Amino acid sequence: MKSEWYIDWFDSPYYHVLYKNRDGIEAEKFIHALNQFLAPKTDAIFLDAACGKGRHSIFIESLGYTIDGFDLSENSIEAAKNHETEKLKFFVNDIRIPLKVIHYDFVFNLFTSFGYFESHEDNQKAINALTESLKTNGVLVMDFMNCSKVIDRLNVNETKEIDDISFKINRSYKDGKILKDIEFEADNKNYKFQESVMTITLNDFKTYFEKANLKIEAIFGDYNLNPFDIEASDRLILIARKN
Template sequence: MNNIDIKKPIEDYDTNYFDQSYLDVYKKILVDGLQEQIDFLTSIIDPDTESNILDFFCCNGRHILQLSDMGFHTTGLDINKQYLELIQQRSQGKVQTILADGREYVGQENYDVVLNLENSIGYIEDYEDNLKIIQSIHSCLRSGGKFILTLINRDYLVRNFHSLAWFGNGEGKYMLEKRRFDPTTSVLHIEEKRLTVDGPEKNYRLNMRLFSATEINLMLSSSGFKVLDIFGDFDRSPYRMNSPQMLYICEKI
């Protein structure tokens, strides 16, 4: 594991939102739809010319582990050491990992493709910090390299907003979430309880920044990216205001 000095941890109100209980409670959600996402990625990535892939904020590596098994050379970057250790164990060291704060990381322009999936940049609420992440991603790509970014569509969430949400993982672990959206800042404020049938209750807080397509377009262009396409979901449907996702295919210029 390549370790980069982490000077400023990602703020989640000291509740360690992405701990082991996150993987446990969200286990079913992290698997549901994964094959559709892999099919989407492999329909965009050319294995002959784009084999070197970096997953920027890779979580537990569910995407890059599968891509590695398909013959791609994959690397995962994350601030969570525990998740990177899981990736190395599951891949037996085949998948490379980088422990780093994505806002501060400076790449060497050696990747063909960089992935930033499932609203990863939104878990940091500050706009400037998110812009730094996109600039860092730019530094990791070779000239003409591809950047694949997937985000929650802010407009869709506002139109379909629910202040309460809950689900279980099918194995006796549950999540109850209270949400409040601030339209003046585009920040979703989350208070979350994680429960188990035989264990203590855990409480978490997180602020998630949501983006409009206009904001993302400006951030990408100012960071040196050309947008090639925008889809509204992993079925490659066109992006619309009521699309649940914003799936960007970009090129480093």
């Protein structure tokens, strides 16, 4: 059976090469801004859902909080586990399944770790599972791309040279999805991957959240938490509370 693209690509070492600029420094800056806004109590418990190698989780723990991170990628979780402490634990888990139920004060889903499924039903399942893992009055932070701007300014072809690998990238928009074809040669082999992210709009999120009993409290458009502007913002960052 063909494996889903998001299993193979995110588990490959080359994903981490291509996105190496998405690093701990970016993560720290964003978490600083978020925590200023959210003002978590010192005993707050966090979940970093689809945490990758855990760049946000590691920083949150360094601030003294308790946090779990999970991801579907076994290789990423193996790397993240090197940073485990008493207050920081990592797990392999699918976002459609709650890791723990009614357990967290804050659930984060950061840097477009959403939109990979083929259907709104699966998206809803994931939002429901994240909500189930929150305590009542707990807060979900969903950090997605602003699809409207991405489609408007689609940079069709691009080559990125990183760590002696030449990544040839072609972006397109088809059937409600933003597709990114990535081709490169590495370790004497040719590789081809395709990222495929559903163009989920603010209205789609409003529908998912309403069904999950989440109330939106703020909408931001970048990692400095400037207000969301559909034409200009790079990100669509939703802050929603469980009723």
